[in-house]
Amino acid sequence: MALALKLPFRRAPRGSDAARSQAWRADADKRRRMVISPEGVPVPFVLASRGARAAALFLDLLMIVGAMVGSTLILIWIASGIGIDVESSASPAHRAIQAMIIAWIVVMFLFRNAWFLFFELGPRGATPGKRICGIRVAARASGGNGGRLTTEAVIARNLVRDIELFMPLIFVISAGVEGSDTEMAGWAGLGWFMIFVLFPFFNRDRMRCGDMIAGTWVVEAPRKRLEHALSVGDAARGRSVETGAQYRFSDEDLAVYGEYELQVLERVLRENRAEGLRDVAQAICGKIGWSAGAGDERAFLEAYYAQLRARLETGMRFGKRKADKHSKPDKHGGKA
Amino acid sequence: MNALTTGIAQRIGGWFAKPSEQVVAAEQAALRSDRFRLEREADWKRLDAILRRMEAGRTRALSDEDLLALPVLYRTAASSLAIARETSLDAALVAYLEALTQRAWFLVYGPRASLWSWFRGFLGGGWSASVRGMALEIWIALALMVAGTAVGWLLVASNPEWYYALVPGGLADERVPGATRAVLQRTLFGNQDQSGMSVFAASLFSNNAQVSILCFALGFAFGLPTMLLLIHNTGMLGALLWLYHGQGLLLDLVGWLAIHGTTELFAILLAGAAGIHVGRSMAFPGNLPVMDAAAAAGRRAAQVMTGVVLMLVVAALLEGFARQMVDSTPSRLIVGGFMLVAWSAYFFAFRRGSR
Numbered sequence: 133m134a135l136a137l138k139l140p141f142r143r144a145p146r147g148s149d150a151a152r153s154q155a156w157r158a159d160a161d162k163r164r165r166m167v168i169s170p171e172g173v174p175v176p177f178v179l180a181s182r183g184a185r186a187a188a189l190f191l192d193l194l195m196i197v198g199a200m201v202g203s204t205l206i207l208i209w210i211a212s213g214i215g216i217d218v219e220s221s222a223s224p225a226h227r228a229i230q231a232m233i234i235a236w237i238v239v240m241f242l243f244r245n246a247w248f249l250f251f252e253l254g255p256r257g258a259t260p261g262k263r264i265c266g267i268r269v270a271a272r273a274s275g276g277n278g279g280r281l282t283t284e285a286v287i288a289r290n291l292v293r294d295i296e297l298f299m300p301l302i303f304v305i306s307a308g309v310e311g312s313d314t315e316m317a318g319w320a321g322l323g324w325f326m327i328f329v330l331f332p333f334f335n336r337d338r339m340r341c342g343d344m345i346a347g348t349w350v351v352e353a354p355r356k357r358l359e360h361a362l363s364v365g366d367a368a369r370g371r372s373v374e375t376g377a378q379y380r381f382s383d384e385d386l387a388v389y390g391e392y393e394l395q396v397l398e399r400v401l402r403e404n405r406a407e408g409l410r411d412v413a414q415a416i417c418g419k420i421g422w423s424a425g426a427g428d429e430r431a432f433l434e435a436y437y438a439q440l441r442a443r444l445e446t447g448m449r450f451g452k453r454k455a456d457k458h459s460k461p462d463k464h465g466g467k468a
Numbered sequence: 469m470n471a472l473t474t475g476i477a478q479r480i481g482g483w484f485a486k487p488s489e490q491v492v493a494a495e496q497a498a499l500r501s502d503r504f505r506l507e508r509e510a511d512w513k514r515l516d517a518i519l520r521r522m523e524a525g526r527t528r529a530l531s532d533e534d535l536l537a538l539p540v541l542y543r544t545a546a547s548s549l550a551i552a553r554e555t556s557l558d559a560a561l562v563a564y565l566e567a568l569t570q571r572a573w574f575l576v577y578g579p580r581a582s583l584w585s586w587f588r589g590f591l592g593g594g595w596s597a598s599v600r601g602m603a604l605e606i607w608i609a610l611a612l613m614v615a616g617t618a619v620g621w622l623l624v625a626s627n628p629e630w631y632y633a634l635v636p637g638g639l640a641d642e643r644v645p646g647a648t649r650a651v652l653q654r655t656l657f658g659n660q661d662q663s664g665m666s667v668f669a670a671s672l673f674s675n676n677a678q679v680s681i682l683c684f685a686l687g688f689a690f691g692l693p694t695m696l697l698l699i700h701n702t703g704m705l706g707a708l709l710w711l712y713h714g715q716g717l718l719l720d721l722v723g724w725l726a727i728h729g730t731t732e733l734f735a736i737l738l739a740g741a742a743g744i745h746v747g748r749s750m751a752f753p754g755n756l757p758v759m760d761a762a763a764a765a766g767r768r769a770a771q772v773m774t775g776v777v778l779m780l781v782v783a784a785l786l787e788g789f790a791r792q793m794v795d796s797t798p799s800r801l802i803v804g805g806f807m808l809v810a811w812s813a814y815f816f817a818f819r820r821g822s823r
């Protein structure tokens with residue numbers, strides 16, 4: 133009790149941690165879409181979460197507004213430095229300056245639109261905001277077949293952004309300037325805004341209106357490093373480097389686990405945390421009836437991993453797969 | 469004989485050559501799936517490096533060899549993925565290959581045109597081709613706009629009270645039924661001292677720009693709101709025409725409107741047509757799924773809408789400057805008429821490079 137009061141930020145118990153990671157994985161599964169590449173190979177796409185998309189948009193808007201305000205201020209500063217007085221309308225140079233200001237307004241107007249177009253048409257398919265959030269734009273699969281992201285599609289999805297986001301804003305502001313029924317306009321603008329903001333919550337592929345019209349979706353940008361092979365080291369061949377011990381497992385020792393456990397073991401080995409290794413080594417020893425030692429867990433687990441994988445992959449080649457420890461032990465397994 | 473000896477020499481060379489590091493590692497690996505991996509790893513890493521360079525926007529820095537190898541390496545990675553899924557239980561390897569294949573796919577089947585080259589194609593034929601592609605919708609939108617104008621005129625003619633319902637208060641300050649000829653004339657001429665900039669800025673985000681973007685946006689409610697919007701807004705035009713007609717200023721008003729209005733109304737017409745095009749393809753998708761039909765129509769409509777935005781900028785320039793500088797009805801009509809002819813010629817007579 134006293135401990136709980138002293139340390140309100142304790143690590144959550146293992147159970148709830150596992151449950152949370154389970155929930156996260158379930159969500160990731162729900163966002164997974166298998167798309168057949170033009171070569172006929174199914175490739176998984178993971179739809180971007182709505183939170184990541186909102187954050188990306190926020191970052192982009194921040195950068196756009198920053199660039200616009202910054203460059204305008206610099207221009208004003210330069211103008212005042214040269215001694216141009218923008219206010220006085222009598223000077224003959226006034227008309228020319230006015231024309232330049234208008235050109236600037238047009239440039240700013242186009243800049244906001246070009247920002248999204250330019251970056252989404254680039255090789256990364258993502259604006260800087262999207263890149264920071266690790267997501268990108270891709271062509272939506274129709275009937276499971278992936279397509280090509282076209283220039284027109286990118287333009288269409290960004291034109292509709294204007295309607296979703298900027299129009300209600302301009303609508304409310306212009307209503308305020310004209311002074312007619314500001315409150316009504318505010319509510320109408322809000323209602324409009326909400327319809328489009330909530331749109332991604334009401335379809336399976338989390339598309340906003342622009343995605344729907346353009347035939348695109350937003351997915352997580354793939355980025356994975358090639359991990360080293362776990363099953364080619366010395367330890368994987370059963371010989372421990374530290375202790376020189378030889379680990380050989382019999383067929384019965386290996387028959388207790390399936391592919392799911394193999395992948396859990398792979399994850400533990402790659403994370404390489406001492407306590408994790410110890411827990412898993414003890415669990416395996418308990419299951420196969422070995423007495424658990426201490427200090428050589430990694431070599432033991434690598435040997436078990438390599439031999440379990442060899443057994444399961446041999447089974448795979450003969451069309452016998454064992455999904456996890458609960459699936460029925462195959463009668464002829466292991467002898468092949 | 470000679471061929472035989474060289475063949476033998478080659479074979480002996482094969483026997484005694486020093487095996488590469490990669491092959492040695494592959495032969496030492498215990499698992500078949502690891503041998504598979506070690507034999508192909510170099511190709512994957514090369515593809516990875518090429519992709520990383522291209523993603524960073526340094527495509528030009530790539531050698532021709534690498535660029536030519538890209539599609540081949542992509543297909544190698546895709547087939548490696550298919551094999552690894554069937555033979556390897558190394559989850560990290562399969563995940564890596566999935567990501568690698570996906571990244572290569574994005575680049576090999578990416579957008580063909582950069583923004584700039586697309587824009588050149590857009591001006592040089594793509595835009596007008598898209599406009600011609602929705603000819604039916606343009607006729608529908610034109611009919612609706614003419615009908616809306618007629619309805620607005622007739623409604624106000626039958627009962628002037630309708631004027632206040634059709635024309636919003638902010639727009640019609642002193643232009644109300646019962647206004648004298650002098651008041652109305654003052655609104656049309658002699659505004660040279662007005663600041664062109666404020667007029668420009670106001671009109672860029674004005675009623676008409678909003679209407680045209682709305683027309684397109686509301687298209688995907690099956691195009692019905694688009695049609696209503698077109699009728700309602702041209703109804704306002706009809707009411708204004710009636711008002712000035714009553715004081716014999718109809719032609720002057722037409723001139724005042726035409727100088728930018730031919731561009732602006734043309735833009736609204738195209739936006740309405742784009743909206744109806746999207747709506748129609750969703751209501752009657754034909755053999756395609758609704759989503760695919762909407763996407764196909766949306767892409768064409770997007771081309772047209774990009775052009776509409778440009779037209780609105782031109783209209784705002786004309787409204788802000790040309791209207792203040794040109795202060796007589798005939799010359800205003802000439803400018804407006806010229807713009808109308810120019811746009812029509814561009815859209816319907818200019819057929820170079822149409823796809």
